[in-house]
Amino acid sequence: MRQQPRAGKRLKKGFTIIEILTVVIIVSLLMTAAIPGYENFVRNNQAFIIASRLEDSLRLAQGEAIRLGIPVSVCPITGFNPTAALNQASEQYPCQNTTTWDAWKVFSDASNNGVENFSNGWPVIQYVGGDIPAGSVVSNVAGRITYDPLGFAVTNPTVTRTSSNWTWSSSYVSGQWTWSYSFVGAYGGSYGDRFFSITPLGCTGNNARLLDLAQNGSITISNIDCYGLF
Numbered sequence: 001m002r003q004q005p006r007a008g009k010r011l012k013k014g015f016t017i018i019e020i021l022t023v024v025i026i027v028s029l030l031m032t033a034a035i036p037g038y039e040n041f042v043r044n045n046q047a048f049i050i051a052s053r054l055e056d057s058l059r060l061a062q063g064e065a066i067r068l069g070i071p072v073s074v075c076p077i078t079g080f081n082p083t084a085a086l087n088q089a090s091e092q093y094p095c096q097n098t099t100t101w102d103a104w105k106v107f108s109d110a111s112n113n114g115v116e117n118f119s120n121g122w123p124v125i126q127y128v129g130g131d132i133p134a135g136s137v138v139s140n141v142a143g144r145i146t147y148d149p150l151g152f153a154v155t156n157p158t159v160t161r162t163s164s165n166w167t168w169s170s171s172y173v174s175g176q177w178t179w180s181y182s183f184v185g186a187y188g189g190s191y192g193d194r195f196f197s198i199t200p201l202g203c204t205g206n207n208a209r210l211l212d213l214a215q216n217g218s219i220t221i222s223n224i225d226c227y228g229l230f
Contacts, residue, residue, distance in 0.1 A: 044207040046200035050132060051209040051221050054101070054196060057128055058145070058153075061106045062217050064125055065147035072125070073109040075144035076101040082130040091116045093127070095144050097157075101137040101196070103129020114144045114157065133201045140195045145213065153217050155194035199226055 057074055065072035075095035080103035086092070093105060095114045106126040107116050116123040143157035196211040203226035210224045 046133075046136075047198050047203070047207055047209045050136060050200070051196075051198045051211050053128055054104070054137065054198070054211055055219050055221065057104060057106050057126060058213060058219060060126060061145070062147045062151050062153070064106070064108070065149055066151045068108060069149045071109045071112045071146050071148055072106065073114055073144045073146040074104055074106050075114060076139075077103050077105050077127075077129070080105075080127060080129040082127065088122065090118060091124070097143045099139045099142045100135060101139060102132050102134050103127070109146055112146065114146070136198060136200055138197045138199075145194055147217065151217050153194070153213055153215055155192070155213060155215060197224070 061072045061074045073095070076098050077093040078096055078098075080093050093103075095105075105124055105128070108123045108125065109115075110117055110120075110123075141156050146154040146157070148154065193215065194213040196213075198209040198211065200207070206223045206225055208224045208226045210222050212220045212222075214220075
């Protein structure tokens with residue numbers, strides 16, 4: 001028989017210690033199972049974003065080379081601070097001959113030598129970096145990539161068009177500099193595609209990316225093992 005509460009008293013309802021502990025254990029197990037999947041998602045997303053930013057810069061350089069009619073280069077830089085004031089008279093972030101791309105820039109390279117010319121205005125088209133984890137982007141070849149006015153990529157900086165391959169002239173008309181290029185010879189030497197291994201910190205599984213830049217300027221991005229290639 002169920003005993004009725006005395007007049008003036010109310011039954012107290014709540015969870016027992018055992019019930020609370022059971023809920024805590026279940027929630028802990030669910031979180032333990034979910035966290036690795038979330039971490040993998042974050043790392044996969046990091047690699048995708050970095051690879052996309054690099055691809056965007058390369059396509060920007062190709063488009064600007066065709067539009068301007070002059071070579072445009074992309075190269076790794078060091079010490080880049082996106083919040084610092086820029087020096088408008090000289091380049092404070094020169095190209096580096098390295099395979100690690102923690103930051104990079106896109107710039108008009110009229111002399112096709114990997115050095116900016118400030119005599120005709122500000123040559124830098126884009127800076128990228130300051131928020132890329134150190135060592136996340138590694139290339140198989142050191143140094144810059146240069147697009148010629150036809151949109152083709154010189155993937156190895158040791159193989160360039162010299163004065164014997166290209167002739168050019170410049171003039172200042174209606175407030176703008178214009179260049180004229182004439183192709184008189186093929187590339188010298190041999191080179192292949194430029195590869196970039198994009199591996200986020202703490203990467204596991206196949207969450208890294210491989211960016212493949214071909215000599216014709218085409219770009220493909222694929223998933224690779226987080227051990228990378230280089």
